[in-house]
Amino acid sequence: MKILVKNGIVVTDEYEKRQNVFIEDGIIRKVEENYLAEADVVIDAEGAYVLSGLVDAHCHLRDPGYEYKEDIVSGTKSAAMGGFTSIACMANTNPVADNKAVIRYIIDKAEREGFVHVFPIGAMTKGLKGEELAEIGEMKEAGIVGVSDDGRSVENSSVMKKVMLYAKMFDIPVICHCEDSVLAEDGVMNEGALSTAMGLRGKSKACEEIMIARDIILSKTLDVPVHICHVSTAYGVEIIRTAKKHGVRVTAETCPHYFTLTEKECEGYNTLAKVNPPLRNEEDIEAIIRGLCDGTIDIISTDHAPHHMDEKNVEFDKAADGMVGFETALPLSYTALVKAGHLSMSGLVRKMSARPAEILKIDKGRLAEGKMADITVFNPNVDYVIDTGKFASKSMNSPYHGFAVSGKVVATIVNGRIVVRDGELAV
């Protein structure tokens, strides 16, 4: 099949230029100004950006085991609606993705029934228990792109050291959820004046910063690159900045909710705003945006974490952590970063496409001739209000319902297949 995407502004992490993109049999054949050719489908991208398909280095697809929250079919639809063409899913499924059988299951199902490329991340330790190494070698053979015990830290530093050394041998990225869970006790929101007033147990910023520092120190000591997940605090950014200055091979991510929302969202015991790490304060938002601008924070991931409303319609202490993110990440990032003047569009594409692909060492995130046709068409000129009821995800646990944003995904092309067209699922 031949597809011509015309009249749009192509944005890669290197340039922004008005070009047409011609796709044939799933491959980008031409990226050229005014290029015209006969095509089966013509997408007029006038006024829109044509991006290398977005890459999400951190999401939860809940499949296998929690298909009532999400599965690979609904999750990849939701991802495509958000402009993502490649996604890396975390290992906290049931059973845990700590062995090649579960990894094979995810890859096979995604190939058969999914709508975007799915790259599983394997567990660091068996059962995410932080005790014994998972079969990282076998999982690498089966297709994982990283290891992570996301959802918790490997509390025991000796075990973490072995995870790093072992993963390095297989050249597999080490992806760290940073949280000192002993210090966090049973915290359910950011610790401070608001947690005190609401009578909720706080999770201090130190819980996160201590583990960021530990993992960086281990990385430096062992000379193993590490990737720090969902950075949410100002001092966390500062620790990473300093480490990078010292030449430590550390990369870092944040998520849209850490630069668009504060702990205030939790007021009224709003469980939709319960997430881990918790939403922080204004000064953290400012520091995270600075970190994104100066390159301290390499990428933006979604941490898409679907939950059934029954898991949110409960006491705040009992409510599940996390929010869905695929379908809001790009408009939120565009609005808060590009439109607000902090990042260029090209800079945003780097953080949401090229750079996450580099960190995961996958051949994605490039819009260039000869590459697989993974393309997102994004119209920045649409202002609207987010409606969680319209999500393609099975879950709608998002605090952004009613939130005003700019920019909408018009089309998503995955391996030459048009998955989203005119802002609607086309499959």
Place this chain on the structure above:
Amino acid sequence: MKFSKKDILGIAELSAEEITSILDSASVMKRIILSGQKKTNYLRGTAVLTLFYENSTRTRVSFELAAKYMGADTVNINVSSSSVAKGETLIDTGKTLDAMGADVIIIRHNMSGAPHLLAKHVRASVINAGDGMHEHPTQALLDMYTIREYYKTLEGLKVAIIGDIYHSRVARSNIIGLIKMGAKPVAYGPSTLMPPEIEKMGAEIAPTINDAIYRADVVMGLRMQLERQKNALFPSKSEYARFFGMNPVNMSLAKKHALWMHPGPVNRGVEMSSGIIDGANSVINEQVTNGVAVRMALLYMLAGKQGSKDSKYTDNLVTLPVQEVVV
């Protein structure tokens, strides 16, 4: 003034005027209690349910007696033997009680915000009888009632609140209420038991226990939850008593006629020595009586406005005019 609230979830949701009108109404109720003829029928036909997810004797009995003195029908739901123990959610439990015709649900819960969640999903009025570390509004109201009864006003009074502030919903509700009523709360406790940024709630933080008590008009001790010792929050009972306990020596720094208060139950010899608990200035038992009066007032104010609520179940009933309380 007209009282238009559906629920009593916290002192934070009440204005100074509303607090005043509750306290005024409570003084009428107190006269009923002291009159010897405690049974009235102001709330005849009203169903008052207590739903306690945490153990409590005093608060539960206080609410139950308050409801009975007002002539309401009361039912205690024992959570450990109810369907809650079988895994029913709070919302489902609430809806069930609602469907049975509950008019007022009094809830105590170990999780902050649970009464707020319940109130959003039931037609019945919800009274928070203590939620997690958040609020205990009826305790603060009875404390303010007790103070006001003695001093005639709360304006300008220094109220020292001493002990485990971190875990205390009593402290939080009192701080909020006292500030609204023009008093000056001063908090003190071991640093491991002070919640972060508590000063942003408006209370002054005293550097030492003596500073807290010095020239106070009211000194309020909080219950030390002894099970917390194992969480490394304080080393031992005796060390706690030595540095953070109220005793005749440090209490002599308070004003001569200062009120000595405690929400109970007291750990004798830990947060308060017996000399204080049983001392001349102690109003601990008075607080208990006032608790019933305040709860009678709240029940009357909430349940007295049934007619204005959703009338799904009351359409066919003749709405009787609510009698004015006259003593």
